[in-house]
Amino acid sequence: MGKEFEIVREYEVAATPAQVWDAVTTGSGAWLWPMEFEPRLGGVVAGIGVITAWDPPHRLTSRAEDPNGLQGRPQTLNQVDHLIEPREGGRAAWVRYVHSGIFTDNWDDQYDGAGRHTDFYLHTLRQYLLHFTGLPAVHSDVQGPEASTKRGSFAEVGRALGVGGATVGDTVRVDLPGTGPVDAVLDYSDGHFLGLRTGDAMYRFFGRDAWGAPVGLALHRFATDAASSQEQARQAWQSWLDGLYA
Structure with a gap:
């Protein structure tokens, strides 16, 4: 029996919304792992899912679901949402990140691991934006x-x-x-x-x-x-x- 989960993180970074958007969607592996974005609503994010919101540089959502599990993982639904807004002056951005879905096995361990990985990945994103903005990796x-x-x-x-x-x-x-x-x-x-x-x-x-x-x-x-x-x-x-x- 699956159980829903939601992981919400909010953070501010000294980068413009466009720089945050580019870092998230370029997909060279600068802070996460390499992935290809088909830049449109309904486009595919390789290994992640289908883009259900594409509004550069403000909103990006991808979603994947499979009742048999996603790529061998004990998960039947996975959705990742980025909401990016400018701070006053446009020299900083506020980001709301929401990862949600359904885990089917070992819910506590899956949730704990996903939350801790989220914190580390988003920290790495901020490090990239602070020290290597715009550089391919x-x-x-x-x-x-x-x-x-x-x-x-x-x-x-x-x-x-x-x-x-x-x-x-x-x-x-x-x-x-x-x-x-x-x-x-x-x-x-x-x-x-x-x-x-x-x-x-x-x-x-x-x-x-x-x-x-x-x-x-x-x-x-x-x-x-x-x-x-x-x-x-x-x-x-x-x-x-x-x-x-x-």
Whole structure:
């Protein structure tokens, strides 16, 4: 038996509504993952659903439903709505984000995981708008081995990076696989997720072991040579994750 859910977040960001709209709809993987938007009412968002509201740069809604489950997930309805409004002067935007739908299994875990992921993703969006606005990204997704699904595994990531004693906002010296030692800002850390930001990249670490899935990470790289070194970077981080849980 399915049960409805709704996750609502509101936030202000120092970006124009057009910049927020572009960040959400460009789909290069600058803050989330790469996706293609068919820019019209009734258009398709690859892997997400059908666009049911398209009013640039103010309203965007997508919806997907399948009684048999969405892409193998215990979810039969998924809707994501962005309402974007200008603040006075137009130099900032207020955003109301609503994620709703129906979960069919393990409702409490699904809801908890979705809410925590929402907070991390929207934080990454704001980081992008503050530090990399308008820049295309090269996105890579890396998943840890089966051993990383064990609850509590995510703590190894912070220890391996050497950021265990740092607090959000601190600049830390980290040795990044495939890159070497760099200074990075610890921009997010809540025990389940961890975010590092350098001058040309954002590194997002996901403790999905809390919900029975592998620890993973996403690379959002903005350097001019990011595309040519994408596979090298992905392999370096894959080896790092695999070695962490060997």
